[in-house]
Amino acid sequence: MAKIKKQFFCKNCGTAHTKWNGKCSACNEWNTLVEEVVQKEDKKEITRTWRADGKPKTEPILIQDVQTGNTKRTKLPDSELNRVLGGGLVSGSLILLGGEPGIGKSTLLLQLALRLPAKIVYVSGEESEEQIKMRATRIGLQNATCYLLAETDTQEMFKHFKTLSPDLVIVDSIQTLTSPLLDSTPGSVSQIRECAGELQRFAKETNIPVFLIGHITKEGTIAGPKLLEHIVDTVLQFEGDHHYTYRILRTIKNRFGSTAELGIYEMQSGGLREVENPSELLISQKDDDLSGSAICATLEGLRPMLIETQALVSTAVYGTPQRSATGFDLRRLNMLLAVLEKRCGFHFGANDVFLNIAGGIRIDDPAIDLAIVSALVSSLQTIPIDAKICFAGEVGLSGEIRSVNRVDQRIQEASRLGFKQIFISKYNLKGLHPEKYDIEVIPVGKIDELFSLLMS
Numbered sequence: 182m183a184k185i186k187k188q189f190f191c192k193n194c195g196t197a198h199t200k201w202n203g204k205c206s207a208c209n210e211w212n213t214l215v216e217e218v219v220q221k222e223d224k225k226e227i228t229r230t231w232r233a234d235g236k237p238k239t240e241p242i243l244i245q246d247v248q249t250g251n252t253k254r255t256k257l258p259d260s261e262l263n264r265v266l267g268g269g270l271v272s273g274s275l276i277l278l279g280g281e282p283g284i285g286k287s288t289l290l291l292q293l294a295l296r297l298p299a300k301i302v303y304v305s306g307e308e309s310e311e312q313i314k315m316r317a318t319r320i321g322l323q324n325a326t327c328y329l330l331a332e333t334d335t336q337e338m339f340k341h342f343k344t345l346s347p348d349l350v351i352v353d354s355i356q357t358l359t360s361p362l363l364d365s366t367p368g369s370v371s372q373i374r375e376c377a378g379e380l381q382r383f384a385k386e387t388n389i390p391v392f393l394i395g396h397i398t399k400e401g402t403i404a405g406p407k408l409l410e411h412i413v414d415t416v417l418q419f420e421g422d423h424h425y426t427y428r429i430l431r432t433i434k435n436r437f438g439s440t441a442e443l444g445i446y447e448m449q450s451g452g453l454r455e456v457e458n459p460s461e462l463l464i465s466q467k468d469d470d471l472s473g474s475a476i477c478a479t480l481e482g483l484r485p486m487l488i489e490t491q492a493l494v495s496t497a498v499y500g501t502p503q504r505s506a507t508g509f510d511l512r513r514l515n516m517l518l519a520v521l522e523k524r525c526g527f528h529f530g531a532n533d534v535f536l537n538i539a540g541g542i543r544i545d546d547p548a549i550d551l552a553i554v555s556a557l558v559s560s561l562q563t564i565p566i567d568a569k570i571c572f573a574g575e576v577g578l579s580g581e582i583r584s585v586n587r588v589d590q591r592i593q594e595a596s597r598l599g600f601k602q603i604f605i606s607k608y609n610l611k612g613l614h615p616e617k618y619d620i621e622v623i624p625v626g627k628i629d630e631l632f633s634l635l636m637s
Contacts, residue, residue, distance in 0.1 A: 189214040190370035195406030197371075208407075217365040252437065255390075258296040261446060261455045262289075264482075265417060265430050267438015270349075273388040274437065275381050277355070277410065279395040279403040280419030285428055285446070285453055286394050288316065289419065290351050292452050293392075295322035299348035302341065306333040306357030306367075320452040333367065335360045335379050347389060352380065354394040355409070370406045377412045410434060421448075425541035428453065442482035460487040460598055463540040473560030476571040477552035478591035478603065479544055485587075485594040487571060489539040490549065492556035497533045508538030509553070510545070517554055517576060524580030525629050527561060548585040550576040551604060554628055555635065564636060569601040574609075580627050584608040596620040604631060 189198040191214055196207035204211050254269030263269055266276075280286045287308075294301045295317060301324070305313055310329045317323075328345060332338050335358055342350065352358065356368040358376040365371045377393070384391045393413065395403045403410060410416050414436045421428040430444035445456040464476060464487055473492045478485065490509075497503065506514045514536055521527045536553065538544055551574035559566050573591045575583040584606045585591075595603050596619045607624035615622035625631045 187216055188371075189216050191406070192370055193407050195370055195374050195408035215370065217369050217371050255299075257293065259293055259455060260457070261430060261444030262293065264484075265432050265442045265444045266415065267435055267442070270390050271414070271437045272390060273384050274390045274415060275377075275384045275393065275413045276390070276415040276417065277393045277395050277403065277413040278417045278419060279397050281397060283423070284419050284421055285448055286419050287353055288320070289430075289446070289453055290353070290392055290394065291316060292320055292322065294327050294349070294351055295320065295324045297324070297349065298326075300326045300328075300345065301349045301351065302328045302330055302345060302347040304330045304332060304338060304350065304352045306331075307353060319450075322452075333357050333359055335376055339379075339383065342383070342387075342389075349390055349392070350384075351392045352394065354396060355380075356396050374406055374408055374412075377409050381412050422541040427456070427540055427542065429542060439482065443484065459484075460594060463488045463542070464598075470565035470568060472563045472565045473556050475552040475556040475559065475566050476568075476600070477544075477546075477549045478571050478573040478595050479546040479549055480587060480591065481544075481546075485590040487594060487598060487600075488542070488544065488549075490552045490556045491537045491539055492553070492560045493535040494529065494532050494557060494560040497531055502529075502531060503533040503535070505534070506536040508541070508543045509536055509549070513550075514553070516578070517550060518557070520576060520578060520580055520628070521554060521557065524627075525558075525632065527558060529557070529561070532561070546585075547575040547583075548573045548591070550574065551582060551628075551631070555631070558632060562636070566635065567602075569599070570604070570635075571595045571600050571602075572604045574604065574606045574625075576628060580629065582606040582608075582625055582627060582631070589613065592618050592620060592622060604634075 189201050191205040191208060191210065193210045193213045194205065194208040196205060198214060201214055201216065205213050253272045256269045257263050278286055278290065291303065291313065294303050303313065310331055313329055330341055355373060355377060359367045359372055360375045360379060363371055363375055380391050397403055416433040418431045418433050419428060420431065426448045428446040428448055430446065432440045432442055434440060445459045446453040447456050475490050476487055477490055478487055504511060504515060518529045518534060522529060534557065551572035554576055555566060555572055573585055573588060575585055577583050588605055588609045592603055600620055602621045602623055604623050604625055607626045610624050623634065625634065
C-alpha cells in the first residue's frame with residue numbers, strides 16, 4: 182500500500198500544494214487551501230472497466246484533413262433543453278447542471294430520462310430508488326428502459342455501465358461520488374476532480390453523453406474546484422425564485438453551441454412545463470391602466486419576448502431616499518435617474534425609487550432602458566402609459582436614444598401580441614421598412630422627444 186500523505190488543495194482552482202499557504206500560487210486567491218488526506222494506490226491494480234482489451238493508438242492528423250460537420254446530435258423531447266444545448270445532445274459530451282437546492286434540477290433530468298426513448302441509467306447518490314420512483318409517479322411519466330442505480334463508488338458504476346451499455350447516463354450528484362483511487366472524503370476538492378476526470382474519460386471513450394448535477398455554494402457558484410467547469414463540455418445554470426413558478430435554464434459554457442440561449446419552465450405539481458411563449462406569461466393581465474408600468478421588447482439569446490417593467494416613485498419619509506431594483510442592475514438604475522434629472526428636469530432626488538422586472542426574472546439587455554425611464558416618469562407624474570405601447574431602445578448619458586440589435590424581431594413579436602405602437606431609436610430606421618409591420622413604429626432620438634409624445 183502506498184504511503185499516506187497530506188496535501189493542500191485550492192478550492193478555487195484545484196491546484197495541489199505540499200504545504201499550507203495563505204495565498205494560492207496558481208490563481209492568487211487568498212484562504213482557499215484546504216487540507217486533505219490522500220492515499221495514492223497503484224493505478225494498475227484498478228482496471229478501467231469500460232475500456233476494451235486493447236486501447237487503439239491515436240495518431241496526429243493534419244488540420245486540413247479533419248472532416249467537420251459530422252457531430253452527431255440527439256434531438257431531445259424537451260424543446261427548451263434542445264435550444265439551450267445548441268440544437269440537441271452531442272454524443273460523448275459531459276454536461277454539468279447547477280442550481281440551488283429545491284429549484285428542480287433532479288426533476289428536470291428525471292423528466293428527460295422518462296421521456297427520452299432510449300436506454301438510460303439514472304445514478305443517484307442522494308436518494309434511494311423508492312424516493313426517485315415516488316417523484317416519477319408524481320410526474321406521471323414512464324420509461325421501460327430507464328434504470329435506477331443507487332451507487333456512489335465510481336468503479337462499481339462503470340461495471341454496471343459496461344453490462345447495460347446505456348445511451349445516456351445521469352449522475353445526481355457529482356459531489357456524492359467517491360473514487361477508490363483516493364482516500365479523501367466525498368465532496369472534497371480532490372474527489373470531485375478525480376470523479377469528474379473519470380467520467381470525462383468514460384464519456385469520450387464510449388461516446389456516451391453524461392449529465393452531472395452539481396450543488397452550488399452560498400455565493401451562487403458551483404461547489405468544488407473551478408477545474409470542474411473546465412473539464413465539462415457544457416455548464417448549465419438552473420435558476421429561479423422560490424416565490425415564483427418560473428424557472429430559467431441558462432448556458433454558462435457550451436463547446437457545441439451559443440452561450441446566449443435561454444430556456445424557460447413553469448414549475449407545476451406534475452413537474453416542469455416548457456414555456457414556449459414567455460411573453461404572454463411575463464406581461465401581467467390588469468383591467469385598469471395604472472401608472473409606473475411599461476412594456477419592453479427584449480431579447481434573450483435568439484428569443485424575442487416582451488416583459489413588464491414596474492416602477493414606484495414616492496416621497497422619501499425616512500430622510501435618505503431609497504433606491505431598490507429587482508431583476509435589474511442597481512447601478513444602471515442610478516445612471517438612468519441621473520440622466521432624467523440632468524437632461525429632462527425630472528427631480529428624483531427627494532423620492533424613493535423602486536424598480537421591479539415582473540415575473541421574477543433578471544434582464545441585462547440594454548434595450549430595456551427606454552421602458553424603464555418611461556415607467557419612472559409615469560410613476561413620478563402619475564400618468565399611466567397605454568397598455569398597447571411598448572419600447573425598445575438604449576438610453577445614453579447625453580439623453581440620446583441609441584439603436585439596439587435585431588430590432589425587426591422585437592417589432593414582429595410586439596405586433597404578434599397585438600400591440601399598437603412601439604417606440605424605437607431613430608438610428609434603427611436604416612434598412613428598416615416600418616410599413617410592412619402591423620404596428621405603428623415611432624422613431625425618437627432623445628428622451629425629451631419620447632416624453633412629449635407620450636404625455637401629449
